[in-house]
Amino acid sequence: MKLLAIDTALEACSVAVAGGRRQPVAISGIVGRGHAECLFGMIDSAMDQAGMDFADLDRIAVTVGPGSFTGLRVGIAAARGIALVVGCPVVGIGTLDIHAASARALAGDVPVVAVLDARRGEVYCQRFAAAGTALGAPAVGSPESAAAVIADGDVLAGAGADIVAAALPSVRPVPIVHRRSAPDIRVLAEMAMIVAAPAVAPRPLYLRSPDAKPQPTAGVARR
Numbered sequence: 001m002k003l004l005a006i007d008t009a010l011e012a013c014s015v016a017v018a019g020g021r022r023q024p025v026a027i028s029g030i031v032g033r034g035h036a037e038c039l040f041g042m043i044d045s046a047m048d049q050a051g052m053d054f055a056d057l058d059r060i061a062v063t064v065g066p067g068s069f070t071g072l073r074v075g076i077a078a079a080r081g082i083a084l085v086v087g088c089p090v091v092g093i094g095t096l097d098i099h100a101a102s103a104r105a106l107a108g109d110v111p112v113v114a115v116l117d118a119r120r121g122e123v124y125c126q127r128f129a130a131a132g133t134a135l136g137a138p139a140v141g142s143p144e145s146a147a148a149v150i151a152d153g154d155v156l157a158g159a160g161a162d163i164v165a166a167a168l169p170s171v172r173p174v175p176i177v178h179r180r181s182a183p184d185i186r187v188l189a190e191m192a193m194i195v196a197a198p199a200v201a202p203r204p205l206y207l208r209s210p211d212a213k214p215q216p217t218a219g220v221a222r223r
Contacts, residue, residue: 001019001058001059002019002052002057002059003057003058003060003193004057004060004061004082005017005060005061005062006061006062006063006075006079007062007182007183007185008035008063008068008075008078009063009067009071009182009183010067011031011032012028013028013042014185015043015046015185016185016186016188016189017047017050017052018189018190019052019058019193021051024186024189025049025050027045028182033070033071035070035075036074040078059089059192059193059197060086060091061079061092061189061192062075062079063093063188064093064095064202064205065204065205066095066096066116066118066124066205067116072204076092076203089198090201091192091197092201092203093188093191093192093195095183096114096115096124097126097191098184098187098191099116099158099180100114100128100132102180102183103157103177104132105187106177110153110155111127111129111153111154111155112157112177113126113155113164114127114128114156114158115146115158115163116158117163117181122141122143123143123160124139124140124207125138125139125141125146126139127150127154138205138207143163147168154174155177157176157177157178158178158180158181159181161179162176
């Protein structure tokens with residue numbers, strides 16, 4: 001299978017091209033809010049390095065969140081647009097799923113609580129079994145609520161790990177496998193190779209309302 005993977009969920013802009021006869025190609029950079037300006041240049045470069053044409057693609061993968069509202073829209077729109085032209089399916093994978101898979105790659109088959117800093121004093125959280133199966137839907141809430149889902153034998157992973165660890169009782173230390181914010185684009189590509197293609201195109205996973213809201217005086221009066 002020949003696959004293009006895209007991640008713009010958080011502060012990084014990352015792409016990977018896998019499959020074919022060459023080694024996978026991955027390009028990533030910290031861009032903050034500049035995903036739209038960087039993404040297609042990265043895609044073109046990765047495709048060129050992989051020696052692959054867009055018509056060769058069998059599948060496109062993209063992170064669906066949780067993450068930045070604008071970033072998610074950029075990546076998902078790009079993935080769906082390219083897939084429409086190429087005529088291939090798009091696979092959407094959650095940011096927390098990727099962090100949990102990265103943790104299992106480092107620590108072995110252990111249950112993982114993946115957490116990211118959601119700001120406003122909250123975290124994004126999701127718990128996964130040792131086999132990788134999600135044990136609940138992704139949620140946003142207080143560090144204390146995330147700490148409450150941790151069971152014996154769990155490990156923490158993600159940029160919110162220290163926040164949640166600080167909310168745990170001192171008698172319950174939990175190993176932190178990694179503290180990454182942006183997901184590993186190579187892990188996204190590996191996961192997307194083996195999941196079933198969905199029947200519908202992926203949509204952004206938003207767990208709360210956007211920070212930015214229209215100003216009450218900015219509207220145009222109706223006539």
